[in-house]
Every structure is written in structure tokens, then in C-alpha cells.
Amino acid sequence: MTRSRRDWLEVIADILDVANKEGGVNKTRIVYRANLNFHRLERYMEALKERNLIREHSVKGDDLFETTEKGREFLSRYRKTRDII
Numbered sequence: 001m002t003r004s005r006r007d008w009l010e011v012i013a014d015i016l017d018v019a020n021k022e023g024g025v026n027k028t029r030i031v032y033r034a035n036l037n038f039h040r041l042e043r044y045m046e047a048l049k050e051r052n053l054i055r056e057h058s059v060k061g062d063d064l065f066e067t068t069e070k071g072r073e074f075l076s077r078y079r080k081t082r083d084i085i
Contacts, residue, residue, distance in 0.1 A: 011034065014035070027065070
């Protein structure tokens with residue numbers, strides 16, 4: 001049986017994985033690498049920022065997003081759990 005849709009944990013992990021770069025990444029990179037559209041990304045980003053899993057900062061006028069330490073901990077635990085299952 002093949003699943004075609006990702007659950008919300010998979011999407012969160014994909015976003016955090018893309019943003020897990022020193023200095024951060026812009027929304028366009030997240031949209032393309034995490035295979036989302038901008039509207040869906042906005043909903044996830046608000047939830048991730050509220051939970052301190054991702055942070056937003058500006059560099060030379062560009063808004064960048066970077067996975068926080070708490071977000072990296074989530075990614076680590078998510079991957080371990082996924083590997084067990």
C-alpha cells in the first residue's frame with residue numbers, strides 16, 4: 001500500500017530540515033525543497049514560530065528562517081521514531 005499524502009509531522013520535519021542551515025533560508029527555498037505552496041507554508045510557519053521550532057530574522061532586507069535548537073531536537077527525535085517504525 002502506497003501513501004501519496006504526507007501527514008503534518010512529515011511536513012513539519014521537511015520544513016525544519018530545509019531550514020536547518022546556518023544563516024537560514026528564504027520562503028521560496030522552503031516551498032520548493034519541502035514541496036509545498038506558499039499558502040500551506042504560511043499556516044505551518046506560524047505554528048512552528050509559536051512553538052519556537054523555527055525563527056525568523058532579516059539579513060539585508062531578506063526574511064530568512066532558521067531551525068532553532070528545539071527544532072533540531074524535534075528533528076532528531078522524529079527521525080529516530082520514524083526509523084523504529
